[in-house]
Amino acid sequence: MSSKESGSRERTGGDTVPEDMAGNAAHRPAAAPAGRRWGRGLLASELGVLFRRRRTWAMLCALAAIPILIAVAVRVSSAVPPGRGPAFLDRISQNGLFVGVTAMLVSVPLFLPLTVGVVAGDTVAGEAGMGTLRYLLVGPAGRVRLLLVKYAGAVAFAITAPLVVALVGAGIGAVLFPVGPVTLLSGDSIGAAEALLRLLLIASYLAVSLMGLSAIGLFMSTLTDVPVGAMAATVVLSVVSQVLDALPQLEWLHPWLFTHYWLDFADLLRQPIAWDSFGTNLVLQGGYVAVFGALAYGRFITKDVLS
Amino acid sequence: MTRKWLRWMPAVVVPAVIAAGVLSASLPANAGDPLPEKTPQQVLLMLAQHGEKALSGTLEQTSALGLPELPTSGPGAGAPEAAWLELLTGPHTARVYLDGPDKARVQVMDRMAERNAVRNGGELWFYNSKDNTAAHMQLPADATARHKDSPSTATPGDLADKLLAKLDSSTEVAVGPDTQVAGRAAYNLVLTPKSGTTLVDSATIAVDGESGLPLGVELKARGQSEPAFSVEYTSLTLGSPDAAIFNFTPPPGATVEEVPLQERKAAAPPSDVAQAKAAKRPTVTGTGWETVLEFPAGAMKAPAADEPRSGAASLLDQAAVPVPGGRLVSTSLINVLILEDGRILAGSVPLERLQAAAAQP
Numbered sequence: 184m185s186s187k188e189s190g191s192r193e194r195t196g197g198d199t200v201p202e203d204m205a206g207n208a209a210h211r212p213a214a215a216p217a218g219r220r221w222g223r224g225l226l227a228s229e230l231g232v233l234f235r236r237r238r239t240w241a242m243l244c245a246l247a248a249i250p251i252l253i254a255v256a257v258r259v260s261s262a263v264p265p266g267r268g269p270a271f272l273d274r275i276s277q278n279g280l281f282v283g284v285t286a287m288l289v290s291v292p293l294f295l296p297l298t299v300g301v302v303a304g305d306t307v308a309g310e311a312g313m314g315t316l317r318y319l320l321v322g323p324a325g326r327v328r329l330l331l332v333k334y335a336g337a338v339a340f341a342i343t344a345p346l347v348v349a350l351v352g353a354g355i356g357a358v359l360f361p362v363g364p365v366t367l368l369s370g371d372s373i374g375a376a377e378a379l380l381r382l383l384l385i386a387s388y389l390a391v392s393l394m395g396l397s398a399i400g401l402f403m404s405t406l407t408d409v410p411v412g413a414m415a416a417t418v419v420l421s422v423v424s425q426v427l428d429a430l431p432q433l434e435w436l437h438p439w440l441f442t443h444y445w446l447d448f449a450d451l452l453r454q455p456i457a458w459d460s461f462g463t464n465l466v467l468q469g470g471y472v473a474v475f476g477a478l479a480y481g482r483f484i485t486k487d488v489l490s
Numbered sequence: 491m492t493r494k495w496l497r498w499m500p501a502v503v504v505p506a507v508i509a510a511g512v513l514s515a516s517l518p519a520n521a522g523d524p525l526p527e528k529t530p531q532q533v534l535l536m537l538a539q540h541g542e543k544a545l546s547g548t549l550e551q552t553s554a555l556g557l558p559e560l561p562t563s564g565p566g567a568g569a570p571e572a573a574w575l576e577l578l579t580g581p582h583t584a585r586v587y588l589d590g591p592d593k594a595r596v597q598v599m600d601r602m603a604e605r606n607a608v609r610n611g612g613e614l615w616f617y618n619s620k621d622n623t624a625a626h627m628q629l630p631a632d633a634t635a636r637h638k639d640s641p642s643t644a645t646p647g648d649l650a651d652k653l654l655a656k657l658d659s660s661t662e663v664a665v666g667p668d669t670q671v672a673g674r675a676a677y678n679l680v681l682t683p684k685s686g687t688t689l690v691d692s693a694t695i696a697v698d699g700e701s702g703l704p705l706g707v708e709l710k711a712r713g714q715s716e717p718a719f720s721v722e723y724t725s726l727t728l729g730s731p732d733a734a735i736f737n738f739t740p741p742p743g744a745t746v747e748e749v750p751l752q753e754r755k756a757a758a759p760p761s762d763v764a765q766a767k768a769a770k771r772p773t774v775t776g777t778g779w780e781t782v783l784e785f786p787a788g789a790m791k792a793p794a795a796d797e798p799r800s801g802a803a804s805l806l807d808q809a810a811v812p813v814p815g816g817r818l819v820s821t822s823l824i825n826v827l828i829l830e831d832g833r834i835l836a837g838s839v840p841l842e843r844l845q846a847a848a849a850q851p
Contacts, residue, residue: 270602270603271602273622274622274743277742277743288602364742366619366622366741366742366743366744368602368603368604368619369597369604369606369617369619370604370606370615370617370619370624370738370740370741370744371738371741372739372741372742446601446602447601449601449602449603450599453597453599453604454735455732455735457585457599459548459725470508473504473508474501474504474505474508476504477500477501477503477504477505478501480497480500480501481497481498481499481500481501484497485494485497485498
């Protein structure tokens with residue numbers, strides 16, 4: 184199963200894998216005295232591999248399709264009465280910038296954690312599954328730096344994914360609908376430029392929200408050589424956390440769940456902005472990164488790398 | 491082998507550090523100077539004389555009244571009529587801005603939505619982002635003295651004033667151990683009813699040690715460990731908030747409803763008003779905490795008929811249980827008995843008391 188899996192993966196990502204190894208080889212002699220420079224080169228090659236990968240592009244395209252679908256559906260249908268469908272849906276026909284907000288709201292529960300889970304779950308297990316992990320470890324960067332680089336790659340995707348949804352949403356909204364002053368939840372209106380800023384703020388809020396999940400995915404990825412297993416475990420955990428968050432009987436647990444503040448990004452649409460949830464979310468995600476980063480370190484450092 | 495275990499150390503240490511940090515943060519911070527001792531009278535005076543009229547803060551309200559919670563998601567959620575009534579059930583967070591007696595803004599922060607009440611001089615606005623509706627009211631010029639706030643904005647000040655009005659020989663007043671509310675040291679004024687029949691166990695008012703501003707109110711019901719109702723600041727900044735906060739214009743596209751002020755005093759001749767008031771005035775039996783209000787038949791129906799109150803009605807249907815002689819809406823703090831002949835009795839007393847009061851001629 185494992186070898187078959189890695190074989191098929193090697194074919195799909197075939198154009199990138201040799202380049203990665205070639206990049207490593209090119210860096211190795213120059214960087215023998217300075218592991219740090221080697222690490223920077225490793226980060227660059229990691230990001231290059233990640234964003235040249237067809238799978239990454241497919242996932243980003245799928246995310247971009249959400250706002251496009253929403254915008255087209257609202258455009259061709261009659262006016263949406265307020266209070267039906269996801270929040271902000273009825274505002275889209277008045278202001279195109281709300282496409283981005285609605286799309287982010289729709290993609291938070293599943294699509295964003297799904298794509299981030301795929302990337303984060305693939306980080307270490309993907310290399311192990313393809314048999315390239317031990318080549319990476321031959322270099323002087325060491326396992327800690329490799330782990331950091333892998334996490335940085337996952338974080339880069341977690342930043343990109345909500346940004347794509349927000350910007351594609353704002354773009355398609357501007358094409359199909361009028362753009363003007365945006366009504367905030369408090370009833371105040373702000374100009375389009377400031378609204379775009381708020382949209383980017385929401386995207387950054389979601390990026391922060393996905394940091395914890397990325398760390399969990401990284402840890403899962405160190406546990407197994409089967410990337411699909413790590414991906415599935417990460418995505419399942421995010422769903423489980425959201426289910427637990429919906430049970431009122433477990434109220435004491437809710438502030439500790441990494442998904443608890445995911446939907447509180449609406450606080451950025453109030454006037455004045457309520458920063459409390461942003462700060463609390465940042466602290467919570469930092470805690471998850473610390474705990475699961477430490478777990479991943481313990482596991483990866485002590486792991487016998489055979490592939 | 492030991493080396494291998496050493497590698498797992500961070501995975502053990504990090505959660506331990508986080509747990510220690512959380513525990514130390516949850517302990518009451520007694521780092522500041524303790525507040526000077528004060529008698530209940532002095533604290534009451536502080537409370538009565540506080541001059542803080544300009545502030546911005548965040549309020550947390552929780553209630554465990556035993557009322558069924560209105561659905562906040564799924565079908566039937568957010569029916570506009572129930573939107574304000576819903577404030578009585580479930581937890582809420584609200585931001586409060588006050589500047590002087592005639593500028594106020596309350597923002598009830600719901601998930602993906604917000605309810606606003608803005609008062610700027612004579613202008614009173616309500617806005618609900620869920621259905622994008624606004625209501626506007628023009629207050630008369632002399633309203634400043636009478637309408638302090640809309641009834642739904644239960645700031646600690648309002649609640650404290652109401653409780654203090656009830657203070658008489660029926661209540662034991664004490665100053666409990668100091669507390670911390672919104673990071674400020676506060677006196678804890680504990681009011682305990684002397685009566686044994688009331689449903690209220692105790693009422694606690696947190697009074698800011700510096701300014702005398704009420705920072706929180708907590709009502710406890712008998713036989714219930716968690717507070718039946720509590721509202722307190724989680725963050726508070728004294729001083730005038732940004733003046734732009736009180737400027738409200740309804741957003742484009744919103745449904746704006748102009749609510750005419752019920753000019754009862756001006757519209758009807760004084761004698762009629764007095765008669766109408768007398769007819770609707772509740773009969774009071776009992777004193778102090780055992781007070782029972784009896785509303786004559788029809789007193790409550792009249793205002794309910796001219797506006798759709800389906801949300802309130804459905805809540806009533808869910809909450810009311812049939813008892814001998816009528817139906818009972820029972821909460822942990824107040825019992826309301828709706829008799830078959832239309833009379834309504836209410837009080838924070840057990841059902842038997844209400845029935846006894848109903849039986850009196």
